[in-house]
Structures are given as structure tokens and as C-alpha cells.
Amino acid sequence: MVADLAWDIQLSATQVWQREQIILEVTVPTSDPFARLKADKVVIPSMEVIALPARRETTKTGQEQLSMRWQFYPHTSGKQTIPLPVIRYYLNGGTRQKWLPPLQTIEVQALPPYLPPTLPVGAVSISSHIVPSGILRPNSLAYWHISLHSTTVTTAQFPALLKQLKASSDLDVLPAKISLNSDTATGVFQLDYRIPIKPKTSGHLDLPSLQWHWFDPQTARLEQIHYEPARPWVLALWQQILLLLGSGMFLLAVGYPLIKRGLKYYRRWQSKQHVLQQLRTDTLSYETMEACAKTHDWADNFSLRQWLEAWRQCYGENQLLQDAVLAYEKRQFSNFK
The missing domain is CATH 2.60.120.570 (Particulate methane monooxygenase, b subunit. Chain: A, domain 1)
Incomplete structure (x- = not known):
């Protein structure tokens, strides 16, 4: 029991x-x-x-x-x-x-008498995408996938989108396939459209805007949805090749100076690290300082004090480096005597 x-x-x-x-x-x-x-x-x-x-x-x-x-x-x-x-x-x-x-x-x-009997009472959301994605070609078949979904409105009240999809001088619209994909487990009502389309000319794909009215039961107001789909480019093969070449030349023109400058700064960083490494091991040599000066475009035939001043202006004071350079200068002078 x-x-x-x-x-x-x-x-x-x-x-x-x-x-x-x-x-x-x-x-x-x-x-x-x-x-x-x-x-x-x-x-x-x-x-x-x-x-x-x-x-x-x-x-x-x-x-x-x-x-x-x-x-x-x-x-x-x-x-x-x-x-x-x-x-x-x-x-x-x-x-x-x-x-x-x-x-x-x-x-x-009762709803206001001027509202049509199929007007959605509640919000209906929309999403869409084009297959294949990316750039399309004129006179090539593509598919516009549209999905309407709601948790409060049944598919019987969904807006009639097909009436808004009409062929134009730039676009052929073929008969659509409609499928019901509602999920009773989650309470989501969903209607999917698969619409074959064929663009006729180059430019942005001439997809129509979609709109419908719906009644908001919370505010008792008539609202409107205005949906602007993404409109990919339609380009012939030769146009795509020209676009690719133009993009490559632009990237080369912009990227080469940036890469060159980046390599320059990298070589300077390397030479700086080489100086600091020798400073830590007490092996600082004239050749290393000379290579650092050339990498940084400092003056040729510099004195050690001039080199030290150029370093200070570029990287700031470094007492250990100053002491090491002056000690090196003193040793060289002693050897010369």
C-alpha cells in the first residue's frame, strides 16, 4: 500500500x-x-x-x-x-x-478585434544562415536556412515567411522545404525552412528583409520584428582571384614593413641580451659592444664612453654596466702604456 x-x-x-x-x-x-x-x-x-x-x-x-x-x-x-x-x-x-x-x-x-486570428500572441525568435558559407558564385545553387522558435507560441501561430520570399532580377527563389522540429521535452516550438536560392549577379546577396507583428501579452501592445539577414558577397571566379591577389598585395605592402621593423627590434633585443649575459659572467668584450652599436645604428668609431652614453639614452642607467665598461677602458689603456 x-x-x-x-x-x-x-x-x-x-x-x-x-x-x-x-x-x-x-x-x-x-x-x-x-x-x-x-x-x-x-x-x-x-x-x-x-x-x-x-x-x-x-x-x-x-x-x-x-x-x-x-x-x-x-x-x-x-x-x-x-x-x-x-x-x-x-x-x-x-x-x-x-x-x-x-x-x-x-x-x-478577448484580443482587439482588428488583430488577425493567426497573429502570434508571444515572442517568436528567428535565426538564419547560408549554406555554403563564405563567398557565393553567380548562378550557383545555395540554401538559405531559416529557423523560427518559441517557448510560448505554437507553430500554428508562427508568421508566414514564404509570402515574403519573392524572386527578383538578382535572385531566384525555388520551392522551400519546411520541417517541424518542436521538442516537447523542453517545450520549444520550432519550424525550419530550407530555401534553395540562386544569385544571378555579383555583389551582396539580395536577400529580403523579414518582418512580422506580434502581440505582447505582458504589455498589451502590438510589437514588430524586423529581421535583416546576413548578406554574403556573390563574386565570379575571376573576381575572387582578383580579390585574393589584391588582398595578398595589400597584406604584403602593409606586412613587410611591420615584419622588417619587428626583426630589427628583435635583433636589437638579442644584442642587448648578449651584452647583459657577458656582463653577468664578467666577459664583456669590445666585439660585443661593437656588434650592439651596429645593431642599434649608433655612430661608427665610437669611444667606450660614447657607447655607454648611447646605451644610457636607449635603456637607462645601469651602474654595473658602467663600472664594467670603465674597467675595460682602464685595462685597455694600461695595456697600451
């Missing part, structure tokens, strides 16, 4: 607009790992009803619970009721307990 269960029912809203989504959820805590909830199909003539998959989840308190959810979209205005069938707690091959949810009442407000 199963002890009396703590059933609960939650309604997302009690005052809604026509065609606005309502979510009703029935939950019950459980400690049985194999328990499930079952119910007959919900049919309400004045509403569109979508049953979501039953699920098991862990609450914030760590308690396991089972739940069943439905989405309701009322078509008519006025006071309406939502009757649910008996919910069965199913365990070990049989029904262990039944529960009849209480009748739920909602108030449905």
Missing part, C-alpha cells in the same frame, strides 16, 4: 489573453524510484492542449517528485474551466493511488 500522497496543482496564470500560453502542473513527492504518473488525454473544445512529458526531478530541498504538465491556449474569451482527468500513481505494474485534480478556472480576455 502507498500512504496518502501530498498532491499539488499549480496554474501559471488565471487571467490571460486569447491564445496566450498557460501552463498547468501537477506534482507529487515520492520515494519510490520506479513510480510514474499517468493520465488520460486532456481534450477541451475551446482550447488547444499540449501534453508535455511526465518527469521526475529533485526539488531544492532534495526531495524527489513526479510531475505532469500541460500547455493550454484558449481560443475564446470569457470565464473558462480546465478539467483534468484522474491522475494515477503507477508503481510495480499497477495503479497504487488515484487523484482527481480540482477544477481550475481562468478568465480569458
